[in-house]
Amino acid sequence: MSNSTKIGKVYLVGGGPGDPELLTMKAHRILGSADAVVYDRLISDAVLDIVPAGATRIFVGKKTSNHTMAQEEISALLVSMATSGRTVVRLKGGDPYVFGRGSEEAIELVRAKIPFEVIPGITAAAGAAASIGVPLTHRGMANGVRFVTGHCRSDIPLDMNWKSLADPNTTLVVYMGLANVGEITAQLMHAGLDCHTPVVAVSRATTSEQQTCRATLTTLVEKLNTEKLKSPVLIIIGEVAGLADIIGSEMISLGGSDDDEDIQSVASA
Numbered sequence: 001m002s003n004s005t006k007i008g009k010v011y012l013v014g015g016g017p018g019d020p021e022l023l024t025m026k027a028h029r030i031l032g033s034a035d036a037v038v039y040d041r042l043i044s045d046a047v048l049d050i051v052p053a054g055a056t057r058i059f060v061g062k063k064t065s066n067h068t069m070a071q072e073e074i075s076a077l078l079v080s081m082a083t084s085g086r087t088v089v090r091l092k093g094g095d096p097y098v099f100g101r102g103s104e105e106a107i108e109l110v111r112a113k114i115p116f117e118v119i120p121g122i123t124a125a126a127g128a129a130a131s132i133g134v135p136l137t138h139r140g141m142a143n144g145v146r147f148v149t150g151h152c153r154s155d156i157p158l159d160m161n162w163k164s165l166a167d168p169n170t171t172l173v174v175y176m177g178l179a180n181v182g183e184i185t186a187q188l189m190h191a192g193l194d195c196h197t198p199v200v201a202v203s204r205a206t207t208s209e210q211q212t213c214r215a216t217l218t219t220l221v222e223k224l225n226t227e228k229l230k231s232p233v234l235i236i237i238g239e240v241a242g243l244a245d246i247i248g249s250e251m252i253s254l255g256g257s258d259d260d261e262d263i264q265s266v267a268s269a
């Protein structure tokens with residue numbers, strides 16, 4: 001870098017769960033003026049369409065055990081692009097700080113003294129819950145909500161405090177839980193959560209491919225085996241999941257959705 005090159009800036013941007021209209025206005029503006037965009041697997045084409053035609057696009061998508069680029073390489077890439085004076089958007093699905101490893105990149109940017117900003121996004125739990133008519137909390141039913149990951153590094157078994165997670169008054173939202181759904185449901189029941197507790201799994205929430213699978217803790221594995229939801233899938237466990245029958249179905253009949261077909265899958269699940 002020559003002495004006169006001004007250091008650029010990195011924006012860690014939340015791309016939301018898929019529907020481009022769920023982007024924040026700030027994310028939309030910054031995406032529309034980026035020099036370069038480094039994006040992962042969960043970013044929809046509709047969101048990428050906002051990026052200027054002349055901007056550099058770098059896919060660094062990650063899939064379990066099939067990482068396109070290691071996390072350290074992604075962080076190093078952001079540092080080097082910003083050092084060469086570019087405005088770089090690191091575009092992540094949902095919110096960068098909810099199971100998005102945004103903080104790991106932020107730490108590397110701090111170390112390299114690169115200016116950066118975090119633009120929050122709608123996390124999958126909020127997007128999925130809204131689109132299927134399931135509130136994450138509800139007075140008298142769920143006085144709290146927990147977001148947990150249902151996946152650990154491939155060489156590490158799931159290590160969760162099942163007793164504390166098996167709380168009937170708290171909604172449990174499991175990200176990345178599809179591969180371990182059998183173990184998760186069995187452990188929660190073993191820890192005392194009622195086997196009739198309602199569960200809803202949502203695939204590709206807020207997109208035109210959204211699908212849902214409604215079940216209970218006991219029936220979830222079998223239903224998922226039959227319905228074969230496509231990833232990404234989010235699992236919402238708790239009494240609130242039962243409200244999909246009331247709120248989700250009524251949203252359709254009241255015409256409250258922009259795209260009724262998206263929500264039909266809830267009613268028919």
Ligand SMILES: C[S@@+](CC[C@H](N)C(=O)[O-])C[C@H]1O[C@@H](n2cnc3c(N)ncnc32)[C@H](O)[C@@H]1O
Nearest residue numbers: 094095098100123124175176204205232233234
């Ligand atoms: C690595 S985490 C990223 C979470 C993201 N940062 C967020 O805030 O939503 C990936 C997991 O998020 C969930 N997920 C993300 N987008 C989703 C969507 N549109 N529909 C369902 N689940 C989604 C799935 O559980 C997926 O396995």
